[in-house]
Amino acid sequence: QFMFNEAQKKLGRTIGYDGQSTLLMIHDSYGLPVEVLLMLIEYCVSIGKNSIAYISKAAKTWSEKEIDSIEKADEQIQTLRRCDGTWKKLCELTGISTPRPTASQSSYLSRWTNELKFDIDMIYLAYEEMANHTEKISFPYMNKVLQNWYDSGIKTPADVEEAKTQRTAEKTKPVKKQPGNGYEASYDIDEFNRRSDTAPLVYKKKSDNN
Numbered sequence: 340q341f342m343f344n345e346a347q348k349k350l351g352r353t354i355g356y357d358g359q360s361t362l363l364m365i366h367d368s369y370g371l372p373v374e375v376l377l378m379l380i381e382y383c384v385s386i387g388k389n390s391i392a393y394i395s396k397a398a399k400t401w402s403e404k405e406i407d408s409i410e411k412a413d414e415q416i417q418t419l420r421r422c423d424g425t426w427k428k429l430c431e432l433t434g435i436s437t438p439r440p441t442a443s444q445s446s447y448l449s450r451w452t453n454e455l456k457f458d459i460d461m462i463y464l465a466y467e468e469m470a471n472h473t474e475k476i477s478f479p480y481m482n483k484v485l486q487n488w489y490d491s492g493i494k495t496p497a498d499v500e501e502a503k504t505q506r507t508a509e510k511t512k513p514v515k516k517q518p519g520n521g522y523e524a525s526y527d528i529d530e531f532n533r534r535s536d537t538a539p540l541v542y543k544k545k546s547d548n549n
Contacts, residue, residue, distance in 0.1 A: 358391045362391075371402060375407060378412045461488070462481070469481045
């Protein structure tokens, strides 16, 4: 009864039989303690997702992640809020009109910000790299770009520019070419001819086998 009453207060409406059954299922089957479930409801309401169906789906995710304490719930909510903030900034920079990221996009955002420790500037640069190669928004493509930067020790926009400069320099670096076909020789042909003219000839006796 306490769970029902508190949930109704947070949702701002009366919960019917179906809603009560769902909350009981979340508590009994998913194993979320009452206080954790109430924290989840409060977060969902704060982002405008106050349907029982959405709360149930989010609760299943929390159960799979073993978020079964107030401390874990608070950490998860902070992570989600960081992702929400990153998404809003990304939308402002790119013109994306979707108000909220999908579950998959949220997972990528969480990884980029919490695991790889990239800020919005780097995520935006990854978005630009993606936009230069594909017309549709592809978070998997952005993830490959950011993972490559992370593995290469590229952490800032300045590092990205430096890496691009190095790649450009390597592409424009003269290639040593062979003589006679328009290629530059890797040795001094004049020096070779000079030594050939002055060096004494040495004769070696052939072996019986030759």
